[in-house]
Amino acid sequence: MSRISIIGAGFSGLSAAAYLSAAGHEVTVYEKNGAPGGRARQLNPGNGYVFDMGPSWYWMPDIFEQFFGDFGYRPSDFYRLKLLDPSFGMVFSGEETLMNIPSGFDELCSLFESVETGSSEKLRAFMREAEYKYEKGMHEMAYKPGLSVTEFADAGLIKKALRMDMFSSFSRHVRAHFSHPRLIALMEFPVLFLGGMPQDTPALYSLMSYAGLKLGTWYPEGGFGNVVKAVMEVAAANGATFRFNACVEHIVVENSSARGIICNGENIPSDGVIAAADYHHVEHQLLPASHRNYSEKYWQNKTLAPSCLIFYLGISKRIASLQHHTLFFEGDLLQHSRQIYREAQWPTHPLFYACCPSRTDDTLAPEGHENLFLLMPIAPGLEDGEAVREKYFQLMMGRLENYTGTPLTPHIDFKQSYCVSDFMDDYHSYKGNAYGLANTLRQTAIMKPKVSNKKIDNLFYAGQLTVPGPGVPPALISGKIASQQLLKYLNNRTHEAAI
Template sequence: MKKINIIGSGFSSLAAACYLAKKGYNVTLFEKNKTIGGRARQLEKDGFTFDIGPTWYWMPDVFERFFADFNKKPSDYYLLEKLNPAYSVYFGKNDFITIEDTLDKIKKAFENEEKGSASKLQRFIDKAQSNYDIAIKNLVYNPGESPFELITPITIKKLNQFFSNIKSDVRKNFKNKKLIQILEFPVLFLGAKPSDTPSFYNFMNYADFGLGTFHPKKGMYQVILGIKSLAEELGVTIKTENAVEKIIVEKGKATGIVCNGEKHFADITISGADYHHTETLLDKGYRQYSETYWEKKTFAPSSLLFYIGFNKKLKNVNHHTLFFDVDFDIHAEAIYDTPKWPENPLFYASFPSVTDINAAPNGKEAGIFLIPLAPGLKDTKDLREHYFNKIITRFEALTSQEVKKSIILKESFCVNDFIKDYNSYKGNAYGMANTLLQTAFLRPKLKSKRVKNLFFTGQLTVPGPGVPPSLISGKLVADLVTKYHKL
């Protein structure tokens, strides 16, 4: 039986482990941290439970497809609830738009803001759904080995959508600034500015308005635990507190890894760890991409996150709440164009305890606050505190309530932590952005060109950033392994 070592235990690594174990390989996963999940770990403290990383459950069909590959369903491992409202967006004090759980309700909300926008939204989402069907049922399940993967009779008809962008597309149809911001928001999950994201990626709007937003009971970490259970049922071995120090290469072939000074030999090595970091585990001659290559790439943002326990229930907030009361373009400039700490940041807040009694003790509220940032910024305790005060002051004003005195728990996570905990390049939070020149075959490869039997998976390779793409990435690398290494 061929032996496979997998580095990391995030969504892509766990998915790859499941597929390969099912095919009959002997799979061992090595995780540097005490708990599995990669960026999707959980923080439990003083009766509060926070998802450290992803908090949005979108594209449920991708999860269903994953579990169906093993004759399972998500409900075999965790319970899902469709959120209503999905989220709300604040533009000023008592000035917000609520996005509910069906397109018909969302169309009414749009029509209230801009006359005639309901029919425009229907046409926009129809187009987005068409793109979603092409992308999710077909394109993203290609391994990015060749440009010809993108060329099909259907995609040729949509070629112009790869050379126009989301920003111009949205503004052609809608004039109301609030509606424009809501439609441009899902692009943030792809890690680039709307002006740098091909129009074809408007399929994210269908994921948002067409499919809706869900919450796994007890949090996103239940999805990790579900996939872990599946992996173990299939015979995967998981070793935590095993940081990989080196990938062993003999005569141009990966033959194992070194963890905590101990060698673990295998026929094949797959890394779901940060791609740039993984290449530093190789001697220079075996690396595919130079430091200059990584420097020139557009990375998705990092984040400053706060995990807050309040000693009371909060008013005027939903499970997911966005705060767009400042200029989006100026904040985006500080992330992508001239990287610096933003003067007035947009921010996002999640209150899982609004939906889930498991997230906080009775009568209390759990809050997660996130500010998107440029990767590689200087990260200090004073800066974190300064920005927390900025957003919590605005939060109080926008939601018409006092909360500062009700904080009984506060933890933060930022650039330095992304580097320390995940070996993340420049402390990025979401991987590499999906711009036109970083799409499909133009992303870092799943299979090493320099080292035989070495493969990669995760957010920096295909198909891209986000939880559903990471699950898909795990499937793609497993398929490539079996293509090149028959049992």
């Protein structure tokens, strides 16, 4: 049995803890904050409201099933899922009603046809391609560690990669099928919110459209906090232990091996380390320059996914006209994208997202109240003082009140904001990014920061800045990949010792 230290109790760290403890090792997870989940923590202010602080879209249910299935469980052993119908709504400029996106695919095809004649058959063709990309991308390629191009050396995988449109633009791919602005916005929004300008994102990521529009948008009762608890329970059942308010200050390196960590001033011996905290922070704050994979210049040249301005709001009245998920797309998606990825400025006419989970789950707010979460994607690294936060709060609330036709601001009985500096303080997030790296071609698969440290043989990285990328399902996969690499190292060491 080896002693393993995991830095960070987000989804990737919890996933790694589950796999490594199940393999029989002594695993301890060290988390700087007071609760597990990382960006998926919950905010419980003690007034009857419970807020998911980060992830709110439960997509790719099969990836969650795969994770729990690896340990003999099902998601239903821990939490109940509800299929949202409609999946979400979209508000466009000049619209007084939602464009509701149905959960059933036949109904979705009918919606497309009502917007653009002939688009229903194009949608079916688009989804056939996207399904192939999803099956091969998420069930085969996403589980590759991305250490070498030789992982894709067999002819089958090379052919699949070519068929998956790795080198063409997602924007062009969408426009080859659809021409109506509303349909284009519907297909492109996951790319903007999860990491990239559609023009710079490979058409591979149409798999996101398949995940959201064909597999459905689900809701875990009690919120994502219950998913966090479930993954942690799996790890704990196999013997993993957890230390909270435990700030790791240094990784102890001797002779090209991680020998332990310094946590809250305590030297803790380790036979292997999984760094599931922010990759840049681990390298530039926990390691000496001589043992880093990447320089500061390397990180400065990376294209980051957005940060966010988020407001957690308690509203002392019901809001009948809001869906669980509502996207406000009155602005220009391309302009907002440029102001995130090219110009790095606060948006002029921002798009934003409203989540009202109390429409589905009445345990998240006091009776007769609503739990409201507003999120606006922004460029990382922006100055985010109280004045600019309040400016955009007023803008978003004004548009929300205009859409709902009812005053909401006088009914706010809880309000808390979260933005760039909070991501930096709470997660050591590089430039306050919320999602990791943008999904550009040069930052896909083997082009992402490596899961292994090139100079330390038993230090491996997990999380959104390495493979496979941003999002909760990829984080679960990332933890598995990192754990497999560490297990391979430990097994080789045991074999060498036996010889």
